[in-house]
Amino acid sequence: xxxxGGLLLAGxxxxxxGLWTWTRPGxxxxxxxxxxxxxxxxxxxxxxxxxxxxxxxxxxxxxxxQASRSVGAGAWILIGWGDATFFVDTTPMEGRxxxxxxxxxRPGNPSVxxxxxxxxxxxxxxxxxxxxxxxxxxxxxxxxRGRVExxxxxxDGRPRLSTAREEAGAHFFxxxxxxxxxxLCNAWTARVLNAAxxxxxxxxxxxxxxxxxxxxxxxxxx
Numbered sequence: 001x002x003x004x005g006g007l008l009l010a011g012x013x014x015x016x017x018g019l020w021t022w023t024r025p026g027x028x029x030x031x032x033x034x035x036x037x038x039x040x041x042x043x044x045x046x047x048x049x050x051x052x053x054x055x056x057x058x059x060x061x062x063x064x065x066q067a068s069r070s071v072g073a074g075a076w077i078l079i080g081w082g083d084a085t086f087f088v089d090t091t092p093m094e095g096r097x098x099x100x101x102x103x104x105x106r107p108g109n110p111s112v113x114x115x116x117x118x119x120x121x122x123x124x125x126x127x128x129x130x131x132x133x134x135x136x137x138x139x140x141x142x143x144x145r146g147r148v149e150x151x152x153x154x155x156d157g158r159p160r161l162s163t164a165r166e167e168a169g170a171h172f173f174x175x176x177x178x179x180x181x182x183x184l185c186n187a188w189t190a191r192v193l194n195a196a197x198x199x200x201x202x203x204x205x206x207x208x209x210x211x212x213x214x215x216x217x218x219x220x221x222x
Contacts, residue, residue: 026197026218032137039144039196040123041132041189041215042078043208048189049080049114051122056141064149067115067159071171074117078170079148081188083179084110088163088172104181111179112162113151116170132215140196147195151175151188186211 040051054077058065068077080087083103089096103109123131136144152159153174160174177183190205198218204210 021201022203023199023201024194026193026199027143027195029137029139029143029197032139034138036135036137037141039134039136039141040121041134041193041211042123042126043130043132043212044126045130046208047080047082047185048208048211049078049116050144050189050192051076051078051118052141052144053077054117057145060142060145062149063152063154063157063159064145067113067152067161067171067173070161071115071164072117072167072169074119076118076120076122078114078116078118078122079192080114080116080185081111081151081175081177081179082114082185084112084162084172084174087112087114087179087185090165103179104184107178107180107182109179111175111177112172113148113175114170114172130212132212134196134215134218136196144192144196147192151177190214 037053037056042049042051054068054075057077058068071077082088086096086099086103089099093100123133153176154160162172162174164171177188179185184206186208187202187205189211190200190202193211193214194200198214199221200214201210205214
């Protein structure tokens with residue numbers, strides 16, 4: 001009996017270890033052609049955003065381009081994803097701890113995709129250890145763009161604005177993907193990068209550091 005229990009425990013530990021180290025290969029993309037697109041991965045310590053050239057984001061048309069054209073002026077667009085309430089709120093963190101717990105532990109929370117325009121290169125606001133830069137082929141960028149667009153909740157084929165900050169700031173568009181501890185903001189960013197051809201470790205992608213590590217591993221494999 002004890003031996004059977006030990007074998008079961010060993011099997012469970014092996015399963016956990018396997019899942020923890022499991023790597024999902026990047027999307028299989030067609031051969032690269034055309035000029036590369038610069039994409040920045042920005043890490044604020046616990047959350048990651050993607051900074052993409054607005055012209056490239058809007059070039060393909062469709063709902064994501066519609067959403068991008070509706071926000072204020074700026075050559076760059078910051079893209080992020082998160083809980084529809086906690087992610088949008090800008091009040092001091094100490095007053096939002098209960099809402100953070102709700103977003104973290106309650107399954108199925110509504111979510112939003114953020115599009116935030118910036119006039120200058122937003123990566124300059126981040127120290128080197130908090131930013132990474134990718135040069136994506138047009139095919140890889142289309143994969144990234146398509147994955148972001150697939151997150152949008154559409155009404156009659158158009159993105160639905162959830163809320164917008166004043167003075168041409170960030171706009172938040174409804175997403176159909178639920179936010180909770182099993183699927184957090186960094187996991188979403190990792191899956192967007194996966195669609196651009198980067199290998200990811202899905203179960204580890206709960207931290208901003210793992211998203212940055214995803215880009216670092218891709219650089220060593222190039």
